[in-house]
Amino acid sequence: MPLALVTGGAVRVGAAITRALAAAGFDVVVHARRSLSQADALVQELRDAGRRAWVAPADFATPHGPLELAEQVRRRHPSLDLLVNNAASYEHLAFEAITRERLESMLAVNLHAPFLLTQALLPSLRAADAACVVNITDMAVTRPYTATHAFSHYLAGKAALEQLTRAWALELGPAIRVNAVAPGPVAIADETTDEQRQDILRRTPLRREGSPEDVARAVVFLATAPYVSGQTLRVDGGLSIA
Numbered sequence: 001m002p003l004a005l006v007t008g009g010a011v012r013v014g015a016a017i018t019r020a021l022a023a024a025g026f027d028v029v030v031h032a033r034r035s036l037s038q039a040d041a042l043v044q045e046l047r048d049a050g051r052r053a054w055v056a057p058a059d060f061a062t063p064h065g066p067l068e069l070a071e072q073v074r075r076r077h078p079s080l081d082l083l084v085n086n087a088a089s090y091e092h093l094a095f096e097a098i099t100r101e102r103l104e105s106m107l108a109v110n111l112h113a114p115f116l117l118t119q120a121l122l123p124s125l126r127a128a129d130a131a132c133v134v135n136i137t138d139m140a141v142t143r144p145y146t147a148t149h150a151f152s153h154y155l156a157g158k159a160a161l162e163q164l165t166r167a168w169a170l171e172l173g174p175a176i177r178v179n180a181v182a183p184g185p186v187a188i189a190d191e192t193t194d195e196q197r198q199d200i201l202r203r204t205p206l207r208r209e210g211s212p213e214d215v216a217r218a219v220v221f222l223a224t225a226p227y228v229s230g231q232t233l234r235v236d237g238g239l240s241i242a
C-alpha cells in the first residue's frame with residue numbers, strides 16, 4: 001500500500017483528507033499537535049477499515065518540531081509516497097497589531113514547518129516510486145475575499161507556500177510531483193458573522209461554502225494525477241473568479 005503523511009490530519013479539513021486518502025488506498029500517518037485523542041480515534045477507525053495507520057505528534061511552533069516528525073516517519077518507513085502539508089495556524093489580527101513575535105510564530109507553523117519537513121523527508125519521498133507533495137494554501141492568496149478579514153501575516157506564509165509549490169515542482173521533478181490545493185471558505189461559521197458569511201455566499205458562483213470533503217477530493221485527485229505538477233487547484237466554489 002502507498003503511504004501518506006497528513007500534517008494536522010486529525011481534525012476538520014485534515015481529518016477529511018486522511019479519510020479520503022485511506023478510502024483511496026493509502027496507509028496514513030496522522031500528525032497531530034493538540035488533537036491527540038481525535039487522532040487516536042481516527043487511526044482506530046482506519047485500522048478497523050483495514051488500513052495501516054498511526055499517530056505522530058509534533059508541535060511546529062517549536063524549532064525542532066518538523067524535524068522530530070520527519071524522524072518519527074523515517075524510523076518506521078523506508079519510503080513515503082505522499083506528504084500533505086495541511087497543518088496551519090490562523091488568526092485575525094490588524095496589520096498594525098502584528099508584532100514581530102506574532103509574525104514569527106505564524107511563519108514558523110505555516111511556512112518554516114512545511115519547508116523543513118519536506119526537506120527532511122526528501123530521502124523518503126525519493127525512495128518511493130512516484131512521490132507527491134500537496135501543500136494546502138488558501139484561495140485568498142490570489143484574491144482576498146473580505147475586507148473585514150485582517151490576517152496579512154497568515155497570507156504572507158500561504159503565498160510563500162504557493163510559490164514554494166512551483167519552485168519545488170521545478171527542482172524536485174521528475175521523481176517528485178508538487179502541487180497545491182487552495183481552499184476558499186470552508187466551515188467558516190466560527191470565524192465570520194452571519195452578515196459576512198451571507199456576503200461571501202452571495203458572491204460565490206456555487207452559493208455555498210466548501211466542505212472539508214470538497215478539499216479532500218482535490219487532494220486525492222492531485223495525489224493520483226501522474227502528469228500534473230506545479231499547479232494550484234482552487235477549491236472555492238468559483239469565488240476567485242467572481
Ligand SMILES: NC(=O)c1ccc[n+]([C@@H]2O[C@H](COP(=O)([O-])OP(=O)(O)OC[C@H]3O[C@@H](n4cnc5c(N)ncnc54)[C@H](OP(=O)(O)O)[C@@H]3O)[C@@H](O)[C@H]2O)c1
Pocket residue numbers: 007008009010011012013014031032033034035036058059060061085086087088089090109136137138139182183184185186187188
Ligand atoms: N477552513 C477554511 O476556510 C480554510 C480556507 C483556506 C485555507 N484553509 C487551509 O486549510 C488547512 C486546514 O484548514 P482547517 O480549517 O481544517 O484548519 P484548523 O481547523 O485551524 O486546523 C489546523 C490544523 O493545524 C494543526 N496545527 C495548528 N498549529 C499547529 C502547530 N503549532 N503545530 C502542529 N500542528 C498545528 C492543528 O493540529 P492540532 O489540532 O492537533 O493542534 C490542526 O490539525 C489549513 O492549511 C488552512 O490554512 C482553510
